[in-house]
Structures are given as C-alpha cells and as structure tokens.
Amino acid sequence: MSADVAFAELMDYQRQTEALAQVMGRLSWDQETVMPRGAAEQRAEEMAALEGVLHARRTDPRIAEWLELAEPEDEEDEAQLRLIRRSHERATKVPGRLAQEIARVTSAAQGIWAEARAADDVAMFLPTLTEVIRLKREEAAALAVGRDRYDALVDDYEPSATAASISAIFDRMRPRLVALREAVLGAEYQPKPLSGHFGLEAQVRMARDLAATFGYDWTRGRMDMAVHPFSSGSGSDVRITMRVVEADPFNCFYSTIHEVGHAAYELGIDPDYALTPIGAGVSMGVHESQSRIYENQLGRSRAFTGWLFGRMSERFGDFGIADAEAFYATANRVQSGYIRTEADEVHYNLHIMMRFDLERGLIRGTLEPEDLEEAWNARFLEDFGVAVDRPSHGMLQDVHWSVGLFGYFPTYALGNVYAGCLMKAIREAVPDLDEQLARGDTSGATGWLRENLQRHGGLYRPHETVTRACGFEPSEEPLLDYLEAKFRGIYRL
Amino acid sequence: MSADVAFAELMDYQRQTEALAQVMGRLSWDQETVMPRGAAEQRAEEMAALEGVLHARRTDPRIAEWLELAEPEDEEDEAQLRLIRRSHERATKVPGRLAQEIARVTSAAQGIWAEARAADDVAMFLPTLTEVIRLKREEAAALAVGRDRYDALVDDYEPSATAASISAIFDRMRPRLVALREAVLGAEYQPKPLSGHFGLEAQVRMARDLAATFGYDWTRGRMDMAVHPFSSGSGSDVRITMRVVEADPFNCFYSTIHEVGHAAYELGIDPDYALTPIGAGVSMGVHESQSRIYENQLGRSRAFTGWLFGRMSERFGDFGIADAEAFYATANRVQSGYIRTEADEVHYNLHIMMRFDLERGLIRGTLEPEDLEEAWNARFLEDFGVAVDRPSHGMLQDVHWSVGLFGYFPTYALGNVYAGCLMKAIREAVPDLDEQLARGDTSGATGWLRENLQRHGGLYRPHETVTRACGFEPSEEPLLDYLEAKFRGIYRL
Structure with a gap:
C-alpha cells in the first residue's frame, strides 16, 4: 500500500x-x-x-x-x-x-x-x-x-496539561484572587442585587435575541430547555440548551451567552475539517476560553451591559436598577455563594481549585467517596467562609462526577486564563471595541476570535492555538490584571 | 462451544x-x-x-x-x-x-x-x-x-406476503369497494363537511387528551410536531408526532389516534422481549392493523364519535354540526380526494391499489421514474374520476418512495384487512364495547388487543399473530362487511 x-x-x-x-x-x-x-x-x-x-x-x-x-x-x-x-x-x-x-x-x-x-x-x-x-x-x-493517574484523565480534556502544571498556575492565582475577594467584600460600596419577577417567555425571547447578538447560527443549531445549560455537537449541528430561573434572568442570559461561545467555536471551524479529527475544538480549556470570553470579558463588560440594560428595560420595564452604571455593578456583583455555575468572576476559580483538589484525591485513592461530603463541606467552609447548608448546595451540585468527568474541572480555570490573554489581544486589535459593544455589536470581537482561533479547530496543540492567536505566551497575568482593574473599579477601591 | x-x-x-x-x-x-x-x-x-x-x-x-x-x-x-x-x-x-x-x-x-x-x-x-x-x-x-424482485422488497415489511397474494386480495376487494363508493357518492343524503377555524393550541391539547384516552404511556413516549405524523421506536422509548391543520381538526385528531395505535403495539409488547428480535411489531401489516383499528373501527365508530362530539363542543363551542348523529356522518364523510392520508375508509384502499401497481412497475423496470407523473395522473383519473391538479396532490404527496420504501404501501391495505378481522373478534369478546366507547373508555378494546395480539411482538409469524388473536383465518370479508354496513347506514341506503 x-x-x-x-x-x-x-x-x-x-x-x-x-x-x-x-x-x-x-x-x-x-x-x-x-x-x-x-x-x-x-x-x-x-x-x-x-x-x-x-x-x-x-x-x-x-x-x-x-x-x-x-x-x-x-x-x-x-x-x-x-x-x-x-x-x-x-x-x-x-x-x-x-x-x-x-x-x-x-x-x-x-x-x-x-x-x-x-x-x-x-x-x-x-x-x-x-x-x-x-x-x-x-x-x-x-x-x-x-504516569500519575489523575494526569492521565486530565490529558483527555487538556492534552499535555498535568496536575503539576495546573497547581503551579493555581498557586500563583490564589493569593491575588483571595486578596481581591477580601477587598471587594469589605468595600463600602456594594452593588444592589437584581430582584423582581422576570417571566419565562420573555426571558426565552431575550435569550434567543442574545444568542443572535453573539452570532449564533440558527441554521446549524437550536436552543432547548434543559436542567443544565450545555452545548453539544460539531460541524453543522451544534445545539445549545438553556434554563430559566424567574427571579434571576442573569442565570438564563449569561449561561446562554456562555453556551453560544462554545457553539461558536465549533461552528467557526473551517468547514473543510468537518467530520475529521481536527474538526472539533482542540481542548476543553480552549473551549472554555471561548465560552468565558463571550460570557464575561464581552458579555459582562461595561460597554455591553450598557446595551443590555437598555434592552432589558424595554422588555421588563423598570426593575429597580437606576442606570447603566448601577446595572453593570449588579451584573458583576461579588458574593460568596454555594453554586459554582452562579459564581462571579472573582470566586469562580476558587470553586475550581477546591474541586481540583477533591477529585485528585478521589482518583488517586486518598479520598473515598463515602468521605466526600465531609471533605467537601470542610473545604468549602475553609475557602469560602460559609457552611454548606444542604447537599444540593454542596457535593451534589455538579453533574460532572456522575457522568465520569474527572480531570475536567481544571480546564474551566485554564479557560479563564486563556480568555484573559485573548481579551488582551482583542483590545489591541479592535481599538473601538467598547463603542461596538455599547451598540450591541459583538462582531469585532467574535470575528477576531473566529479568524484567529476558532477556525483552526484542532490544527494546532491547545497551548499553541492560544499563543498563535494572542501573539504572546499565555499566562494568568492578563486575567488577574483584568479582574483587579474591573472589580476595583466597580467597587470604587 | x-x-x-x-x-x-x-x-x-x-x-x-x-x-x-x-x-x-x-x-x-x-x-x-x-x-x-x-x-x-x-x-x-x-x-x-x-x-x-x-x-x-x-x-x-x-x-x-x-x-x-x-x-x-x-x-x-x-x-x-x-x-x-x-x-x-x-x-x-x-x-x-x-x-x-x-x-x-x-x-x-x-x-x-x-x-x-x-x-x-x-x-x-x-x-x-x-x-x-x-x-x-x-x-x-x-x-x-x-424470486420476483418486488416480492423480495415486500418481504422486508410483510414476511411471506407476495405480489400475487396481495393481488388476489385486492382483486376481491376492488369490486365491492367500487360498488360501495358509487352507492355512497350517489346517495341523496350527504353529510356536511366540517368547517370553521380550530386553533392550533386547542387542537394540540385535544390531541394529547385523545392520546391519553387511547392509553398512550407518556412515561415512555412523547409527542412533537412534524410534517408527517409517525411513530418511532421500540421498547421504552416510543415517540409519536402530529401535525395541525387549523381548518381540519380531524386531520390532527385521527392521525394522533392512528399513531397511538402504532405506539401502543410497541409499548404493549412483553417487556422481557425488549431489545431482542421479537421485541418489535411483527410486520408492517400487523402494525397497521393496530393503527387503523384505533383510528377507524374504534375512533370513527358511532359510539366514540358521540363522545368526541361532546368533548369538541366543550372546547370549540358550536362548530355548525347539529348533533352526535350528524357529527358521526361528518367524521366519516366519503369524498373523492387527492390525498391518501386524508382518504375516507371507502377510498383508502383504492389509493393503495394504485400505488401497489405503480411501484411494482418501478421496481420491475416496466415503468421508468421519468414516466411516473404521467402514469400516476392517468391512473388517478381512471380510478378516482378526477384529474390531478398539481404534483403535491399527485406523485409528490407521499414521503415513502423518497426514503426507499418500495413494497411498503400494500401493508396498509393488509392492515385494514386485519383490522376488520380483529374488530369482529373484539365485538364478540367485549359485548358492551359501544357503551364503553360512548363514555370515552377505550380500555375494553385496547386491553383486548394488548392481551391477544400486541404483547406477543414478533413471537409468531404475522399471519399467525392475527389468526391466534381472532380465533379464525383472516380474510377481507369482515372488513368489507363492516364498511358496507357502516357506510350504507350513514348514507341511509
């Protein structure tokens, strides 16, 4: 042959x-x-x-x-x-x-x-x-x-990442995140939480509009209700799901934008790669960088929340937030909550670090399943200063372990790190980004991501994919700089 | 071994x-x-x-x-x-x-x-x-x-049936059906057609209620909209679809009851047979006997239409039909239409006979695809006395040939024949059937079918399955007797 x-x-x-x-x-x-x-x-x-x-x-x-x-x-x-x-x-x-x-x-x-x-x-x-x-x-x-058994599982989701390399990043991140958290929670100014009732159908319509605003291709996708928001599929059939909490429209809106980020990555890959190994997102970390940059760096920016405030005011009337500036603070409100998926940008990675340590123990055999609840609750109290009040707020909150996803959680934090780097690059490449976002135009940022990252699919290795797009070696620095600048600004520190 | x-x-x-x-x-x-x-x-x-x-x-x-x-x-x-x-x-x-x-x-x-x-x-x-x-x-x-090539395809859907055995049945059915059609179309009394507007959502609610009335198991199924009503799956996941025509609620209601018949067969099979060869309906003809008996012999009976008239009057108000007797006639109105799936019980088998002849020609090579439209239209004029006015009313109406279903159509007529036999047996086994149906209780009939036919799945051969259930050798006689009695009654002949 x-x-x-x-x-x-x-x-x-x-x-x-x-x-x-x-x-x-x-x-x-x-x-x-x-x-x-x-x-x-x-x-x-x-x-x-x-x-x-x-x-x-x-x-x-x-x-x-x-x-x-x-x-x-x-x-x-x-x-x-x-x-x-x-x-x-x-x-x-x-x-x-x-x-x-x-x-x-x-x-x-x-x-x-x-x-x-x-x-x-x-x-x-x-x-x-x-x-x-x-x-x-x-x-x-x-x-x-x-090799290390946990590393062997991590490799499925983030080729060439290891517990050691992840630990090193987490060790550098933790002190700055903890310091930021303390500063923010102790600040005099505290944003108002969102309150009120936001009807299911109006939320669904708004979520669909947000998906379109972030460029979701409806001819190759669809959006359904599910217990957990997720994105599914590659090539020309990439579906997303959403859920609605009537007291908390941000839950639906930001998880939708997040899933659109995942879907956009798959849908943005060169169509010539469809149904081949390189025709899918290259790693879960890079995938999460897309969903997180759509959701946070873009969707929770001052500029975009200004636009969103206008649209929500049109649809839901007065919901007790005075102006776009206050709305921006509300959409980024920092609080010590139980649930990872509802965590703000400051707390999110602390949730991941905790799961990372617990699941390493479960796989390596230093923690047994029957001791997990106790270990979870002790660690949560230590890291978040709050006692878990019920299992659904604790070890039962995430679907991951039930479906066998061990070694997956750290890719969420890697995604945040990559998103921080990519945002730095976009800010340089698209000087009028805020003007665009302020009018609900995401195409400058999403177009840059498609052109510089998404279209390559699995062509390059994960780390190389991000490095090529950014033009510099990725590190946690840009993310931490961004978080400190953003939250010190919001909390008037 | x-x-x-x-x-x-x-x-x-x-x-x-x-x-x-x-x-x-x-x-x-x-x-x-x-x-x-x-x-x-x-x-x-x-x-x-x-x-x-x-x-x-x-x-x-x-x-x-x-x-x-x-x-x-x-x-x-x-x-x-x-x-x-x-x-x-x-x-x-x-x-x-x-x-x-x-x-x-x-x-x-x-x-x-x-x-x-x-x-x-x-x-x-x-x-x-x-x-x-x-x-x-x-x-x-x-x-x-x-063997004959067309027979080889028929065998996929109705094991041991042949073009010859089907032709013999059709040859015996045609004269009596044609005579009945002539008598009915020439009758003095003609039922009123249904007219008015029946809203989509109310139709969907009613269709779901009808599915429940015929015993559809919602824990093992679901109902969605589709261009064509169909039933899909075996074991513990048997889904049905429906469509809604706002001017014609019978379209939705009777196709729903029809699909529930198919689904009930699959769901009624002994759960021990699940995911084995005998864990599915034994043939398309026997399958169709279930859908047709649910739809016609039960759903379009005088007794059940009386109940349905009551429910429709509650939901849609006065829709111009005076009483249950007139409603029964309307639900069974005979007219020479283009569309097989909308055909009344008198015309339905004539549509099948026509497709049977055309598709045999297509498979045997005596009819070429490019001549199909002309052949269809000529034959339709001959059999139905009406010229086809457009392809969607003619050779483009059915999905079957596009998906490769050749040899499938005759099983619809076999299903009708079997349904006629089964109904004769149910009438004997459930003496108060009409009293039950008149109060919207289908359980006597559907329970008999589950016990005597459905639960066996593929355990017996198709013909044997029906013979065992009926207690006599199936033939077209009971169907034709039923049709003549029913339609001569409705048309006051």
Missing part, C-alpha cells in the same frame, strides 16, 4: 468514526432535553452499544498499519495523524468491556444524580458515585502506564 | 445490534422533528456510518456459527433464532457499500422531496427519485435470488 492510499483509507475510516461520535453526542443531547423518563435504562444500553462500536473502531489494528505507512503532506495532514494516533493509543489502553461499562453506568448515573440532587439526598447517589469512581480509577490506571 | 453458550453469545450480540437499530430510529426521529436544516448533509453521513455498522453486525460470520450450534429451548427461543437467521440471510445478500449508499441517499432525499413537494416541482425531485429507484432495484435484485 502506498503512503497516499494508506492516508486516504485511514481518513475515510476515521470520518465514519467521527460521524458515529457525533451520533453519540446526539444521544446525550436527546437524553438531557427530550427523552421520556421511562427510557433511561434502555438509553444506557444504547449508549453502551454505541460506545462498544466506537471503542472497537478506535482500537482497530488497521489504524496502526495505516499510521505506519501514511505520510503527511502538510500541517493539516500532520495534525490529523497526530490526533488519530493519540486516540488510537488511548483507546487501546482501555479494555472494550471497561469502556462500555463506563458508558452504561454513567448514562444511568445522570438520572440518579438528578433525583438525588432534587431530594437533597447524598445516600441516594453514593452507591452510583462509588461505582463511577471505581470504574474511573480502573480507567485511569489503564491509561496512566507509569 | 455448547448450544447454551452459543445461544447466550448470539443473544448478547444481537441485543447490542437491536440497541444500535434503536439509535438509528432515534436519528430519523430527530431529523423529522428537531434537526436544524443546515445539518442535513452531515446527518446523511452519520446515518450512512451507522448503517455501515449495522450491516457489518448483521453479516458477521459468527452469527452463522452461533446459529449452527444454538438450540431453542422454547417457542420464544425458536422465534428469536428464526428472526436472527432471516435478518442475517437478508443482510448477507446486500453488499455493505449498497446498504450504506441507500442510507446516505435516502436520508438526503427526504429533504429534497419535502422542498419539491412544497414547490410543486417534479423536476426538482426527479434526479433524486431516479437515484433512489436505481439503488432499490439493485437491492431488490440482490435480495431476490431467482
């Missing part, structure tokens, strides 16, 4: 694997949005069967033969081969039985977790969580091969 | 194939209800990839080995092995490339057909239809192996 033929056969084979992976994503979307509740068990079997197919394809010995023979002709080919090799090597380390078992157990676990959270009942969830952790420890051990 | 081990391994393997087949069905559901329109091309690739997986599984040589060794212990095992053998033999006759090509082309064809129908443009659809027919002729030739 010639190198050309090997490459063509491999890519053809891979294309079908990618298509089947999209089908798997669609099943998850379906489960979270429209699936009848009585279908949970059957769905777990369906997903396990499809996972079995995907695993068998990814471990097919022909892949190694093709990889042996194929020669890249350009950097795109090179990236494709690199990602296929990576996926093949990873898959061959995990027994098919284990991969299927994880798919089956985590599909079912999600529903059990949701019920336990609704009932505020840790005991209801514990057997399932214990089973998930047992399987993930087994998977981590299979993947690690001499 | 022992017989026991072979059977267990085969069933385990098959269970995963069945789960993946459910995933394929879910992709179709998604495509018809919620898929963004820009995703059509990618979806075609996804479905082709999954079809490739299913085909490879169904042709796996291990199946023949397992079948060789496995010994059935009871009639359930026997049925499982028979159906697996059948599926394996069928799949091995069709090259994988062809199976994938059909999946890809028909997934894309559906959208093209829908656009062509909306634009009333045959030329827009003809290249696609020609391609579908080319592929289906190829598939039929591969399947036939000496």
